[in-house]
Amino acid sequence: MLDRVGAVTVHQGDCLVTDSPDVTYSTVLGSCISACVRDTKAQVGGMNHFLLAVQSSSARDRFGESARYGAYAMEQLINLVLTKGTGRKSNLEIKVFGGGNINASITDVGAANAAFVRAFMADEGYVATSEDLGGAFARRVLFQPFTGRAFVKRLDSTINEGLMREELAHANQSIKPVEDDIELF
Template identity: 70%
Template sequence: MALPNSLPPEFDRGVVTTVHQGDCHVSDAADLTYSTVLGSCISACVRDRVAQVGGMNHFLLAEQSGSARDRYGASARYGAFAMEQLINKVLTRGTGKKANLEIKVFGGGKINSALDDVGRKNIEFVRQFLLDEGYVATSEDLGGTYARRVLFKPYSGRAFVKRLDSEIGDNVAREEAAIAKRRIILPAPVDDIELF
């Protein structure tokens, strides 16, 4: 009998790769699990179900400079880049067919009142992005007032979400507030990424 807080068996073995803020990883390895911890950030898990290749990104949509404005608004440019990067990597390594993709999205919690509900804005952004690009999320765990750990198996497409206790959530909130306070602006990508 499994313990209430234990992981499902398929997540309890193999290689675990941590996906940090700003990362985008893609693989077809059957024994690989991607892992991340989210507060107001968003992670998308995208998988080509035919090719059995998938990946995970992790992004925080903090307000950027005026030069970052685009069709998604002042704060979304880097989220749009992260989404396009992940989708394109999966399409390139997979069948190349958008119809074969399954997309799961997680995060967007309101865990720090100082961040002016970045989580809600992130949820609005990712839902609008998927709608604009013609995708439908096959599952999601968004919002709330807690941090969460997300595990994703890119080969099988299985995802596991665990809501974290307030102490861990407080640590995540402090990290996100520090990043937002520094207002880190990532350089624009050299080449535009197009979805195909």
């Protein structure tokens, strides 16, 4: 879906990868995290957007992990870029964004998400080439996978309240099983 800046919007739970020189990915983050991963030799890259580091025990469902959660979202993005690219981890460039504390009156989910993505990358042997994590603000992130350029705009606090409500609504959604083995969300 193209947004008003002519970019493909990456929503919570999305993981998109391309080798097109004409594609720009865009997302808005509060406490969520987006990783931008690029194979520098193959000029293939993508962006994910995850809501929480892991599912809470109270939110676990029979469908297991999904791209709304950090470990799955990171593995999915890295594997897709490796598969469409050269297949060499040494060619990957990773940039991470988000993890803002957009509502000081609730638990700092953003800090937990930022800690998760840093730990995940360290455990997997990756080093972020750039990051913009934490703070008390939302962000709009644009990423051009072909070139690897990323742009971040810190958004004013009036956006934070609506974004927080949207993130909480997504976090509280439960996926319902369907007889055809299709998941509706």
